[in-house]
Amino acid sequence: MSNVPPSLVHRIIKYDPADRDEHGHYTGAEEAVSDRGLVEAADLAVIAAFAEASGIDRLEIREPAVTGFVHSTCSRRMGHMVSGLGGLIPSDLAGHHDWAEGFLPVALEPVESCSATKVNKPSNCRTRRNTLQRRHDGAPTGGITTLQLPLTGPAFNRTAESPHSLWATRNGPVGRHSGFAAAYGRWRRNQEEPPTMRSNFSRRRLLTTGAGVALGGAAAVATQSTASAAPAGGTSLTGVREETRSLDELYEAAIAEGGRLVLYQGGDVDSQAAGVRTAWAARFPKVELTAVVDYSKYHDVRVDNQLATGTLVPDVVQLQTLQDFTRWKREGKLLRYKPAGFSKVHKGFKDPDGAWTALMVIAFSFMYDIQGAGADAPKTALDLIDPRWKGAIASSYPNDDDAVLYLYHLYQQRYGWDWVAKFAAQQPQFARGTNTPGAAVNGGTKTIGVGGSGSLLSSSSTVKWVVPGGDHPFMAWGQRAAILKKAAHPAAAKLYLNWQLSEERQKAAFNGWSVRTDVTPNPSLKPVWEFPNAHVDGFPAFMEDRATVERLKQTFSLYFGEVQGPPSPGWLGLHPGA
Secondary structure: OOOOOOOOOEEOOOOOHHHEOOOOOEOOOOOOOOOOOHHHHHHHHHHHHHHHHHOOOEEEEOOOOOOOEEEEHHHHHHOOOEEOOOOOOOOOOOOOOOOEEEEHHHHHHHHHHHHOEEEOOHHHOHHHEEEEEEEOOOOHHHOEEEEEEEOOHHHHOOOOOOOOOOOEOOOOOOEOOHHHHHHHHHHHHHOOOOOOOOOOOOHHHHHHOOHHHHOOOOOOOOOHHHHOOOOOOOOOOOOOOEOOOOHHHHHHHHHHHOOEEEEEEEOOOHHHHHHHHHHHHHHOOOOEEEEEEEOHHHHHHHHHHHHHHOOOOOOEEEEOOHHHHHHHHHOOOEEOOEOOOHHHEOHHHEOOOOOOEEEEEEEEEEEEEHHHHHHHOOOOHHHHHOHHHOOOEEEEOOOOOHHHHHHHHHHHHHHOHHHHHHHHOOOOEEEOOOOHHHHHHHOOOOOEEEEEEOOOOOOOOOEEEEOOOOOOOOEEEEEEEEEEOOOOOHHHHHHHHHHHHOHHHHHOOOOOOOOEOOOOOOOOOOOHHHOHHHOOOHHHHHHHOHHHHHHHHHHHHHHHOOOOOOOOOOOOOOOOOO
16 A cells, blocks of 8 residues: 555546635535435446446545544444544544555445435545546556546436536646546446445444455455355446356357466365366367366465466466455455356355355265274264274374364364364374375275265265264365456456356266255255355355464364375476466
């Protein structure tokens, strides 16, 4: 963030700049009080949608302090008055500075609130001079192009008889800037209707979505429940529309782009990408897919380093580290895009603004050798501490993989730390990679494997993967994927997301669970989010709480020892797939 204004600013407003006095206060005949209603909300939404279509993705707050008494519609709902923005942001304004910036999805929350605010004197609400900005490489003096949102009401009181006049400034003499204003006018006329504006604003939601960052300084983390607050299938404020092109049309676009796609896929061994490589090559032979498999915790920092050094390799990231997607969204690193079928994705498995979506369901539990376990096979994790299983258990390290850590955390919460101590006394064989428990059981070296994936629909006569009954836990999540904003092959990336979300691919899910609400791979198996003991909402929240994650890793290390051995995918370096 910077406390200096952008060097290139465009303002789109209704007021004639000639009607401002030497202090910049409006003195013309136009009404200066907002209707604070549907017209204002719709026009705010349409300007935000124009910003989205123009690639503008940040909002800057001009002088984030209100001099004067503000009475807002949201404060009336809360039953009290607010002075300035004191009811919307933390009372300590230290660190909130002029031109503080935030990313569009988060920063529009205080904009929405401000737009509903009635101010006795419009000039008192300096925060109403807000901006949406886009940085341009090579712009004069390294400038920032900014669309300035006029939040005072008259700019939104559009009628057929009184259309907008569009005025612009460029950090200098005020005058009409026909190019940018005309572009907005043309864009607006071409839209059938503005996107609807979310109405579920609350002070609690504003504070938890990180509006403090938008207004200048305090760190904040958006939780999974906040990220999914918009109604499923609703249109977000930024107006990203669901893809309507067919897979064949997207395929042609990917070929024209160069016919290449690089995917960073979270996993344990390279062979886990064999299926997607084969299916992709059969369906899209003219677009080369490079799928790089590595632990998600290495892929994410690899991407961060590549972005920092200008050496980005992947177009799509598909990872278990769910917290990275909310962070990358806040940092503006993801391309907001809604593939076909996005509106049918389970609401907990997608970002309402289209920054990311889950493409597949993965679940972890324990498994056993059917013949080796016999008639008295374990039914829940509580059974794993039976003395007869001593020396017969293989497990992936909970202090190496966060999903396995969450599974063990659920076991500990359900059965207590005494269970953990007794399990450690079973002398389980730990290894890196969530493929290793299944490999040990299938290979006949162990009877039970903990911390691996499987399917209730498996037809295997040798190994059974267990989903326990009642409140005995297992865990599942939607594996998230996103297109990086600086991807070299965005058309191919869009093709990939649409293909993976297609009914054809979702019906072929190996474990019988789809991320879509309208696709049921197997009628005998209910959707994973209908299993309360799968904790599909718990894992995203757990991944956001990095302090708890790190503390649990070290605690389990005390019981099970430090992680040993090289990573199962090998060491792939900084730029695999380049």
